[in-house]
Amino acid sequence: MKQKRVAKLSRFSEVQTAWLFMAPGLILLAIFTFWPIIYSVPLAFTNYSVIGETKFVGFENFKRAFSDVNFIASVKNSLFYMIIVPFIQIISIFMAILVNRKIAGIKFFRAAFYIPVVTSMVAVSIIWGWLMSSNGVLNYILLSIGIINEKISWLSDKDTALWAVMFITLWKGLGYYMMIYLAGLQAVPTDCIEAAKIDGASNFQVIRKITIPLLKPYVFFCTLISLMSAIRVFDEVFVLTSGGPGNATLTSSLYIYEQGFEVFEFGYSSALGLIISFIIMFFSIFIFLFNKKGGVNPY
Template sequence: MQAKKANFFKRYSEARTAWLFMAPGLILLALFTFWPIIYSIPLAFTNYSVIGETKFVGFDNFTRAFSDIDFIASIKNSLLYMIIVPFIQIISILMAILVNRNIAGIKFFRAAYYIPVVTSMVAVSIIWGWLMSQNGVLNYLLMSTGVLSEKISWLSDKDTALWALMFITLWKGLGYYMMIYLAGLQSVPTDCIEAARIDGASTFQIITKITVPLLKPYVFFCTLISLMSAIRVFDEVFVLTSGGPGNATLTSSVYIYQQGFEQFEFGYSSALGLIISLIIMLMSIFIFVFNKKGGVNPY
């Protein structure tokens, strides 16, 4: 009986200590994440005004959203942004395989590939904005090598602006997913790879038949995270183009920000946020269903 009491108090003490350590982070999440999400739900059914009277408008904000040309354009751009997802996953896996070697200086390359991840997106956007300007380094290099015959305003041309932003997002995110895949590669049993080499398997066959299948749980996680990030992309768009030229780079997050903090239509902005959240939830459910059917298996 005394032993049971001692174990109970020990577990209680450990749990209390753990909760105390987590408390600051949980309080910040509650104040700046969970509470805004909860508060935005009833707000979406009002015409909330900071100065005037707030009135309940039912589903008017949602009806307005589906007839809002700018919002429809922002959803299309956000969905188009998902094109980078397969590229970022494939390149990240190849980078992880490349740095998963015991050679001199490999830690330097791992750190170098990860530097863009810890660099502020605002700083990255400003640098790339300078590189991609009409008189920037990119145009100079492409014209010097004969690839271009005239300068291109990469971020001011409606035909290239969104693709330029997608490239910046791709470049910055590679290191993050590379580290996740690298962690997965560390758990891949080396005897399987060695046995395959003894049997005469090529490097390509080892990657496609052994490495990638064993990384499927990591591919599932990274794909889900990158899809959500692509739909919610904000920083680089806001800093470099603010959705322009026209609506060429207008994404859902930027449009929601504009409606809420520039037009002060917080009720309508909340309704738009709920619609985007629903889209993300449906996509997540689809990925989980695909996983359940065997597209991804735990190892």
């Protein structure tokens, strides 16, 4: 009995210690994340704007959203942004496989690939903005090797601006997902790979038949995170193009920001945020259902 009591007290003490260490982070999350989310729901049904008198307007903000040309354009751009998700996942998986090898200087390459992740998106955007300007390095290289015949304003042309910003997002995100996949690769049992090679499987067959299937839980997680990030993209668009030219790069997060902090229509901005949350939830549920049907199996 005494030993059981000591064990229970020890377990209780460990739980208390865990909560104590988590408390500062949980308090910050409660104040700056959970409370704003909860408060924004009733706010979406009002005309709150800081300036005028706040009134309950029911579903008027939502009706206005579905007839708002700019908002519809921003949603289309955000959904189009999801094109980069499979490219990020495929490239980062092969990068992880590359840096998982035991070769000289591999730690340097791992650090080099991860540097863009820890670099501020504002700094990254400014550098790429300079590289992609009319007189930038990118145009100089492409003109030198004959790929283009005249200078292109990558971020000022409505046909190329969104693609250019998407490329920057892809470039910056590769290292983050590479490290997650690298952690997954290090958990893959080596005996499976060795047995396949003994049976005559090529490196490509090992990757396709063993490595990638065993990485499916990581693929599921990374796909979900990158999809959410793609729909909510803000920093690079805000710094580089501010949604222009026209509405070519206007994303939902940027438009919500503009309505809230530039026009001061916080009620309408909250309603827009709620709509985007439902869109993200829809895609998240779809991915979870795909997982449930066996597309992704936990190992």
